[in-house]
Amino acid sequence: xxxxxxxxxxxxxxxxxxxxxxxxxxxISVAFAQAGAEVIVVDTNLERAESIANTIxxxxxxxxxxxxxxxxxxxxxxLFAKIDxxxxxxxxxxxxxxxxxxxxxxxxxxxx
Numbered sequence: 673x674x675x676x677x678x679x680x681x682x683x684x685x686x687x688x689x690x691x692x693x694x695x696x697x698x699x700i701s702v703a704f705a706q707a708g709a710e711v712i713v714v715d716t717n718l719e720r721a722e723s724i725a726n727t728i729x730x731x732x733x734x735x736x737x738x739x740x741x742x743x744x745x746x747x748x749x750x751l752f753a754k755i756d757x758x759x760x761x762x763x764x765x766x767x768x769x770x771x772x773x774x775x776x777x778x779x780x781x782x783x784x
Contacts, residue, residue, distance in 0.1 A: 683708035687763035688755060690742060693720035697767030701725075705733035709763065712736045712755060742768055 687704045691697035692713035698720075705711045705728040713728075715721040718739035725737035736758060740751040755761060 680707050682763070685762040686710045686712065686759060687765065688712045688714060688761050689765045689767060690714045690740075691767035691769060692765075693717055693724050694767060694769065697765070698724045700765055700767055701735075702727060704763070704765075705731070705735060710734040710736075712738065712758065712761075714738050714740050714742075714751060716741050 682704055685708070687701075687709045689697050689701045689704070689711060692701045692711070693715035697713075697715070701711050701713050701724050711725070711728055711733065713721045713724045713735060715724075715737075716739060718737065721737035721739060725735035728735035738751055738754055740747040742748055742751075
């Protein structure tokens with residue numbers, strides 16, 4: 673019988689977790705690392721993102737931490753440049769808490 677880890681093997685995969693230092697995002701970041709992924713933890717709070725990344729690294733995982741406000745276009749463009757320098761992304765998880773108005777992706781105005 674296959675173990676759950678063999679069914680959820682993310683070895684040689686790279687994942688970006690936005691909201692990666694929050695309760696849910698942090699748990700996802702650590703779980704993906706345990707499954708073998710290189711994890712890019714993105715959060716508005718760099719100190720918390722670095723804490724999650726350090727937890728991953730201290731347990732033999734590979735991680736990066738970046739601060740970005742995904743509601744700010746400049747932050748998003750800067751984040752893309754940093755991620756591009758690391759390499760291709762295989763997985764994207766959006767665990768950002770969304771407060772306020774709700775939009776579909778094609779309707780979301782950059783000003784908000």
